Amino acid sequence: MKVSELLSHGFEAVSLPDGDREIVGVYIGDLLSWVMGRAEMDNAWITIMTNVNVIAVASLADTSCVILAEGVELPEDIVQTAQEKGINVLSSNQPTYETAVQLAGLVS
Amino acid sequence: MSDALVFHFDVDGENFTSAGQASTQVKKNLRQLGLPPDIIRRVSIAMYEGEINMVIHANGGTADVSVTEEYVEIVLKDQGPGIPNVEQAMQEGFSTATDSIRSLGFGAGMGLPNMKRYTDSMEIDTVIGVGTTITMRVNL
Numbered sequence: 001m002k003v004s005e006l007l008s009h010g011f012e013a014v015s016l017p018d019g020d021r022e023i024v025g026v027y028i029g030d031l032l033s034w035v036m037g038r039a040e041m042d043n044a045w046i047t048i049m050t051n052v053n054v055i056a057v058a059s060l061a062d063t064s065c066v067i068l069a070e071g072v073e074l075p076e077d078i079v080q081t082a083q084e085k086g087i088n089v090l091s092s093n094q095p096t097y098e099t100a101v102q103l104a105g106l107v108s
Numbered sequence: 109m110s111d112a113l114v115f116h117f118d119v120d121g122e123n124f125t126s127a128g129q130a131s132t133q134v135k136k137n138l139r140q141l142g143l144p145p146d147i148i149r150r151v152s153i154a155m156y157e158g159e160i161n162m163v164i165h166a167n168g169g170t171a172d173v174s175v176t177e178e179y180v181e182i183v184l185k186d187q188g189p190g191i192p193n194v195e196q197a198m199q200e201g202f203s204t205a206t207d208s209i210r211s212l213g214f215g216a217g218m219g220l221p222n223m224k225r226y227t228d229s230m231e232i233d234t235v236i237g238v239g240t241t242i243t244m245r246v247n248l
Binding site: 030031032033034036037041049051052053054056057059060061062085 | 125127128131132135145146149152153156157160212213214216217218219221222225
């Protein structure tokens with residue numbers, strides 16, 4: 001499914017410069033090096049980290065989108081960075097587990 | 109065979125939040141060269157981990173990336189404290205990063221292991237009190 005299609009399932013767009021990007025699989029993690037070592041290209045990446053390094057990791061690891069769970073908010077200057085770097089960021093008010101369960105029903 | 113394309117970067121040791129600028133630029137350059145996405149991803153991640161290490165442990169350094177027809181080579185050089193026990197540093201989970209670094213999501217002890225994981229060869233040349241040079245290659 002496309003990243004933008006998540007908007008009709010309760011996810012909110014924080015930064016959506018590349019909404020047509022296809023999601024393939026999901027990875028969950030907050031330790032950035034762990035994510036870089038284990039996440040796969042085009043994964044949707046669920047995290048609660050909100051510092052600017054998250055945007056760098058999403059870019060370099062080439063994930064399809066970052067999904068901020070638990071209702072955490074990305075500071076405005078980092079939203080700006082995400083848009084400039086072409087990184088999709090969505091948010092969910094659900095806890096991480098429920099977010100993952102919801103994605104499991106949506107993403108192949 | 110044509111000469112290697114070489115990119116040089118200074119990695120700023122003071123600015124933790126700008127870490128990744130060099131690897132992001134390399135990613136762009138490699139894309140322009142038309143390299144396969146998987147190769148670009150491996151080079152970018154290995155280089156970013158190295159950049160982060162230089163910022164965390166060595167107050168910055170330099171990164172030189174050369175692209176030939178056979179491989180992409182990344183040479184990271186710093187004048188930091190050196191790595192006392194390379195074998196230990198290569199173990200997943202071993203880290204000497206501070207709590208403030210960990211609060212940013214780093215310091216998981218995966219930096220060097222990830223660099224090895226994503227490259228075809230990696231050499232660490234380190235001297236205590238003098239610095240560390242890491243040479244990594246990803247074959248094309």
